[in-house]
Amino acid sequence: MRAAEVVPGRPDASRVVDREVAERPGELLVEGLLAGVCGTDVEIVRDGFGTVPPGRDAIVPFHESLGRVLSSPTPDFAPGDLVAGVVRRPDPEPCPACAVGAWDFCRNGRYTERGIKELDGYGLQRWTVPPRYAIRLDPALGDAGVLTEPASVVAKAWTRAAAEAGRSHVPVRTALVTGAGPIGLLAALLGVQRGLSVHVVDRVADGPKPDLVTALGARYHTDLDRVPGDVDVAIECTGHPPLVWDCVRRASVTVLAGLSGEHDPVPLDPSVFDGIVMGNRVVVGTVNAGLPDYLEAAEALSRASRPWLDGLITRRVPLDRFAEALDREPDDVKVVVDLT
Incomplete structure (x- = not known):
C-alpha cells in the first residue's frame, strides 16, 4: 500500500x-x-x-x-x-x-x-x-462524504451557539458567517437547514463561493457593512481580528471557529467591551468535534x-x-x- x-x-x-x-x-x-x-x-x-x-x-x-x-x-x-x-x-x-x-x-x-x-x-x-x-455514511454521499470531519466542526459550533442562545433567551432567527471557505460554507448549510436567515461575508467577489452561498438560499456579501442590522448568532471562521470584533459587536452569541495566526496586538474598541457587558453577549471558542457532532454532521450531509x-x-x-x-x-x- x-x-x-x-x-x-x-x-x-x-x-x-x-x-x-x-x-x-x-x-x-x-x-x-x-x-x-x-x-x-x-x-x-x-x-x-x-x-x-x-x-x-x-x-x-x-x-x-x-x-x-x-x-x-x-x-x-x-x-x-x-x-x-x-x-x-x-x-x-x-x-x-x-x-x-x-x-x-x-x-x-x-x-x-x-x-x-x-x-x-x-x-x-x-x-x-x-x-x-x-x-x-449515507452511500448516496459518494465523494462528498470526505466533508464529514469539517461538517462535524460546524455541527459542534451550532450546538454551542444554540445552547448559549437558549440560556440567554435569544430566539435564533438570523445568522452571520464570516469566511466562505469549507468551514464557513458548511456552517451556512447547517444554518439554512435550521431555517435561519443566513448572511455570509467573504472578501472574494467572484469564483465559486458566491454561487455556492446563493444556491443555499443564503445571502453573500463582500462587505460586512452590507449585512443589515444585528444578528442572533455569528459563526466566525476566519480568525481575522477585525472581523472577530465585528461579530462580537453585532451578534448576541458569537462562536469563534478560526485561528488568527497573527501575533500583533489589536486595539479593542471600548464600545465592543461595553456592548458585551450591557447586552449579556456571549463569546465561545470551539475546536475539533465529539462523536455526537460527527453523527449530526453525517445526518446534515445526507439531507443536503x-x-x-x-x-x-x-x-x-x-x-x-x-x-x-x-x-x-x-x-x-x-x-x-x-x-x-
Missing part, C-alpha cells in the same frame, strides 16, 4: 512511501478513498505544527477522511460501507471530559489526533480504525443537495503528487487527495 509521509516543518521531506497495513483485532480495515486538505495540514508541513508518533521522525498526514470498509469485526459495519474516521482520541488518564467521551473538551492536553498529534492520519490507501471511532456538496470539492490531487494539494489556487474551496 502507498502512503503520504511528511516531516513537520520540512516541506522538502514530503514523500510517498510503501506502508504495510494489516488487519488489527477488533478494528475495521478500510480502503482509503479520499483525504481532505485543510489549513492544519499546511501548518504541519510548512510550520512544524503537530507531533509525530513516538519513536518516529515523520507522520502520515490528513485528518479528513473517506473510506470503504473491507472487513469488520462487528455487525454494525459491513464490507462496502462508506465511513469517515474520527480525528481525536481521549487521553489515557482520563481527564473529566475524556472520561465521559467528550474528548474534544480534553482538559489536560494529553489527547492524540490522527494526522496531527502522535497518530498517523488517513493519507494512505488502507487504514484501520476501532468501530467506536468510525462514522457510517448532492450537487451542492460536490461543488465544494474544487480540486483533486493524486496521492503521488499530494504535496501539490498544499499549494492554494485562486478558486480552491475544498481540495482532496485521491488515494486510489
Whole structure:
C-alpha cells in the first residue's frame, strides 16, 4: 500500500512511501478513498505544527477522511460501507471530559489526533480504525462524504451557539458567517437547514463561493457593512481580528471557529467591551468535534443537495503528487487527495 509521509516543518521531506497495513483485532480495515486538505495540514508541513508518533521522525498526514470498509469485526459495519474516521482520541488518564467521551473538551492536553498529534492520519490507501471511532455514511454521499470531519466542526459550533442562545433567551432567527471557505460554507448549510436567515461575508467577489452561498438560499456579501442590522448568532471562521470584533459587536452569541495566526496586538474598541457587558453577549471558542457532532454532521450531509456538496470539492490531487494539494489556487474551496 502507498502512503503520504511528511516531516513537520520540512516541506522538502514530503514523500510517498510503501506502508504495510494489516488487519488489527477488533478494528475495521478500510480502503482509503479520499483525504481532505485543510489549513492544519499546511501548518504541519510548512510550520512544524503537530507531533509525530513516538519513536518516529515523520507522520502520515490528513485528518479528513473517506473510506470503504473491507472487513469488520462487528455487525454494525459491513464490507462496502462508506465511513469517515474520527480525528481525536481521549487521553489515557482520563481527564473529566475524556472520561465521559467528550474528548474534544480534553482538559489536560494529553489527547492524540490522527494526522496531527502522535497518530498517523488517513493519507494512505488502507487504514484501520476501532468501530467506536468510525462514522457510517449515507452511500448516496459518494465523494462528498470526505466533508464529514469539517461538517462535524460546524455541527459542534451550532450546538454551542444554540445552547448559549437558549440560556440567554435569544430566539435564533438570523445568522452571520464570516469566511466562505469549507468551514464557513458548511456552517451556512447547517444554518439554512435550521431555517435561519443566513448572511455570509467573504472578501472574494467572484469564483465559486458566491454561487455556492446563493444556491443555499443564503445571502453573500463582500462587505460586512452590507449585512443589515444585528444578528442572533455569528459563526466566525476566519480568525481575522477585525472581523472577530465585528461579530462580537453585532451578534448576541458569537462562536469563534478560526485561528488568527497573527501575533500583533489589536486595539479593542471600548464600545465592543461595553456592548458585551450591557447586552449579556456571549463569546465561545470551539475546536475539533465529539462523536455526537460527527453523527449530526453525517445526518446534515445526507439531507443536503448532492450537487451542492460536490461543488465544494474544487480540486483533486493524486496521492503521488499530494504535496501539490498544499499549494492554494485562486478558486480552491475544498481540495482532496485521491488515494486510489
